Amino acid sequence: MEALFKRMVSVKVREYIKDYSKRNGLLTLSVFAVVTGCILGFVLRTFNLSTQAKIYFSFPGELLMRMLKMLILPLITSSLMSGLSAMDTKVSGRLGVLTITYYLWTTFIAVIVGIILVLIIHPGTGQEKDGHHGSTGPVMTSADALLDLIRNMIPSNLIEATFQQYRTDLVPTVQSSNEKESQANFVYVMPDYHNPRLGHPVFLEITPAPDIKYKIVPSTSKGMNVLGIVIFSATMGLLLGKMGERGLPLVNVCQCINECVMKIINAAMWYFPFGIVFLVAGKILDMHDPAHLGEKLGMYFITVLAGLFVHGLILLPLFYFFFTRKNPFAYIRGLLQALVIALATSSSSATLPITMKCLLENCGVDRQIARFVLPVGATINMDGTALYEAVAAIFIAQVNEYDLDFGQLVTISITATAASIGAAGIPQAGLVTMVIVLTSVGLPPADISLIVAIDWVLDRFRTMINVLGDALAAGIMAHLCKKDFEKAAATAANPSDASAANKERRDTVISFGNQSVAMSDAPLITHRCDYVFEVDGDNVLERPVPCYNLCQV
Numbered sequence: 162m163e164a165l166f167k168r169m170v171s172v173k174v175r176e177y178i179k180d181y182s183k184r185n186g187l188l189t190l191s192v193f194a195v196v197t198g199c200i201l202g203f204v205l206r207t208f209n210l211s212t213q214a215k216i217y218f219s220f221p222g223e224l225l226m227r228m229l230k231m232l233i234l235p236l237i238t239s240s241l242m243s244g245l246s247a248m249d250t251k252v253s254g255r256l257g258v259l260t261i262t263y264y265l266w267t268t269f270i271a272v273i274v275g276i277i278l279v280l281i282i283h284p285g286t287g288q289e290k291d292g293h294h295g296s297t298g299p300v301m302t303s304a305d306a307l308l309d310l311i312r313n314m315i316p317s318n319l320i321e322a323t324f325q326q327y328r329t330d331l332v333p334t335v336q337s338s339n340e341k342e343s344q345a346n347f348v349y350v351m352p353d354y355h356n357p358r359l360g361h362p363v364f365l366e367i368t369p370a371p372d373i374k375y376k377i378v379p380s381t382s383k384g385m386n387v388l389g390i391v392i393f394s395a396t397m398g399l400l401l402g403k404m405g406e407r408g409l410p411l412v413n414v415c416q417c418i419n420e421c422v423m424k425i426i427n428a429a430m431w432y433f434p435f436g437i438v439f440l441v442a443g444k445i446l447d448m449h450d451p452a453h454l455g456e457k458l459g460m461y462f463i464t465v466l467a468g469l470f471v472h473g474l475i476l477l478p479l480f481y482f483f484f485t486r487k488n489p490f491a492y493i494r495g496l497l498q499a500l501v502i503a504l505a506t507s508s509s510s511a512t513l514p515i516t517m518k519c520l521l522e523n524c525g526v527d528r529q530i531a532r533f534v535l536p537v538g539a540t541i542n543m544d545g546t547a548l549y550e551a552v553a554a555i556f557i558a559q560v561n562e563y564d565l566d567f568g569q570l571v572t573i574s575i576t577a578t579a580a581s582i583g584a585a586g587i588p589q590a591g592l593v594t595m596v597i598v599l600t601s602v603g604l605p606p607a608d609i610s611l612i613v614a615i616d617w618v619l620d621r622f623r624t625m626i627n628v629l630g631d632a633l634a635a636g637i638m639a640h641l642c643k644k645d646f647e648k649a650a651a652t653a654a655n656p657s658d659a660s661a662a663n664k665e666r667r668d669t670v671i672s673f674g675n676q677s678v679a680m681s682d683a684p685l686i687t688h689r690c691d692y693v694f695e696v697d698g699d700n701v702l703e704r705p706v707p708c709y710n711l712c713q714v
Contacts, residue, residue, distance in 0.1 A: 190434035191501040198438040198505075202445025215446050222440025228429055229502075229511035232422055233385065234323055236514055237536045238394045239418040244532025245398030246412045252645045253399060253533075259641060260534050263634055264542040268581055270476060271626075272574045275468045275548035276555065282467075284460035285559025305329045305377070306597045307579070316389035323385055330380040336372045387510060391540045395533075419532070423521075426514045437505040449614055458615045461556050465619050468548045473626040477544075481633045485640040489633070495523030496632050503628040507621045512628050513539045520635055527646060530639045538631030545623025545630075546594075547581035554598045557608045569602045576601040 210218070245253055309329055316322035401408035448454075455462075478489035499516040506512060517535055520526040554573050558565050565573070580594035596606045 187430055187434070188498045188501065191437060191498060191505075194434040194437035195441055195501060195505060198441030199445065201438065202442035205442065205446055206448075210446065215443060218446070219439055219443030221436050221438075222443050225433065225436030225440055226506060226508070226511060228432070228436075229506060229508070229514065232425065232514045233387070233510050234390070235418050236422045236517065237387065237390055237539075239415040239422065240517070240532035241391065241394035241536050242398040242401060243412055243415040243419055244529045245395055246401035246408065246415075247529055248402060248533075249645075250399070250403065252642065253402070255645060256530070256533060256638060256642050257395075260537060260634065260638055261541070263637065264538060264630075265578070267477065267480065267630055267634075268542065268544050268547045268578050269574065271468075271472045271544040271548040272551045272577045274472050274476070275465075275551040275577075276570060276574060278468045278471070279464055279552045279555045279559075282460060282464045283559060284464045285556045306594070310388075310579075310582070313386050313389050314392050316386055316393070319390075319393060321381075321386075322389045322393075325381045325383055326386040326389075328380050328382040330378045331375040332378045333373050334376050336374060385510075387540050391536055395537075422514065423518065426518055430515075430518075433502065437501075440505050444617060448617075454615050458612065461552075461612065462615055462619065464556070465549055465552050466622060468552060469545055469622050469626050472544060472548060473629050477626075477630055477633050481637055484637045487640075492524055492633070492636055493629070495519055496629065498523075499628055499632065500625050503624045504621050507617070507624045509539045509543075509624050509627045509631070512624070516628055516632055520632060524632070524636060526635050526639045529646070530642065531635050534635040534638050535631055538634055539627075541582045542630055542634065543581035543627050545626035547577045548626075549619060549623050550580060550595055550598050551577040553595060553609075553612055554602070554604065557599065557604055557611060558602070560611060561604065561608065563604065565602065572601050573598060 205218075248256070306329075309327055312327045313322075316327070401412050478493070481487070481489040481492065496516070496519050499512055499519045502515045503509065503512045513535060516539075517531055520531045520535070521528060551573055554577070555565065555570075576598045580597040595609055599606045599609070
């Protein structure tokens with residue numbers, strides 16, 4: 162049978178199939194898994210499965226999400242610490258300024274695109290509210306949300322930041338007044354049943370409504386404080402780089418952790434297509450009536466998708482071509498695996514390991530740049546979320562027949578940009594920060610319920626745009642900072658030139674037996690040191706202490 166197959170298929174075809182399977186086999190399986198999950202989900206909807214059966218059916222997809230979330234913390238901390246510690250201070254400073262400036266600029270452009278499209282299409286015209294929203298009480302103000310964002314940037318407990326975030330809560334307190342108000346008393350004349358011509362007075366005392374005031378109470382919400390961890394890891398990485406040889410053991414540990422995480426990702430990649438089938442199908446099973454949603458929110462859905470299409474497939478590639486003069490779609494082709502995972506998981510943080518793998522292996526981005534740009538982008542670069550929040554806010558205003566002036570549109574653009582920075586890279590985090598945008602222009606936050614039903618679908622597409630924006634930013638930064646890294650590499654390759662440029666030298670020399678070596682050149686074994694000489698300029702200090710160099714990798 163094998164001989165017959167070899168006769169029928171030429172050598173070139175076999176080589177093409179083998180090469181295609183090697184390069185794009187996993188991508189093809191992932192795309193096939195998304196399609197299969199959609200078909201399977203709509204087929205199973207006809208069986209009206211119970212809630213328990215849906216939970217059991219979605220279990221393989223839940224394992225996929227848990228697997229990806231497990232890798233977020235070690236990947237972010239190790240990549241930022243090891244990446245920034247290896248950079249020169251000037252190079253890392255320039256890269257950081259360029260990266261954050263580019264992220265803010267593209268996010269603001271995404272908001273402008275969303276506002277223009279929603280004003281042209283008018284998806285909220287003619288829509289009617291259901292009219293049975295539950296009272297949610299007062300909501301957090303924009304000032305409180307901004308302060309919470311700053312508080313989360315500096316977590317009070319680093320261990321606590323790995324599983325929860327700071328959040329301001331408003332707790333109602335009822336204040337009873339002791340003063341009796343005579344103005345609330347009324348007199349009514351009721352007719353007498355025995356003699357209709359007569360009547361008797363009835364005194365009615367109305368109790369005033371209780372005075373409810375809301376007290377600001379510090380609280381927490383579930384979910385990793387990624388912003389605080391990113392800032393702490395970046396600070397540690399910069400300081401480790403300045404410490405030189407003394408910080409080298411911890412840098413080596415971070416490099417080992419980063420390589421182990423990437424090996425875990427390579428091993429787990431083959432489970433992804435299987436988990437994607439059940440993840441997508443489970444979401445479709447939980448969906449409400451699709452026909453009713455399409456009729457009610459169809460134009461809103463089209464508006465958001467059109468904005469994401471314009472920003473993700475026209476503007477972002479145009480920015481990439483403008484800065485690098487390279488074909489952006491050839492670069493995007495290497496990111497398809499990460500985009501499919503983003504579509505399935507709707508979490509840019511969970512997709513971060515796959516994006517890192519695609520950039521390093523398919524796109525050829527420098528490892529140091531990818532380790533810095535991607536974790537920062539997964540935290541603060543939310544182009545799709547910012548566009549969605551601007552469109553949703555104006556859509557709610559159109560449903561309420563509320564005319565927005567130019568000043569309010571500017572307010573929406575600024576608050577949507579700021580709110581997207583504070584949005585966590587988790588599914589449907591944009592709904593939380595949507596409150597900031599709505600309250601900034603006086604719209605009712607309770608009307609978020611108008612778009613909740615279809616948010617889970619749009620969340621997947623805007624996550625794809627977020628991941629695409631992060632990856633394209635890494636390519637642009639790699640091009641803009643290429644000369645800086647080449648200079649740093651040349652300096653590292655010629656240490657004699659670097660030492661001649663420094664007036665003073667500082668190193669640690671270990672003496673054991675008949676040998677004397679520098680700490681950085683010590684082998685990967687433990688030693689009982691006879692003497693340790695600390696050389697600082699012209700001063701030499703002797704320290705006879707045991708020395709262990711366990712982390713020299």
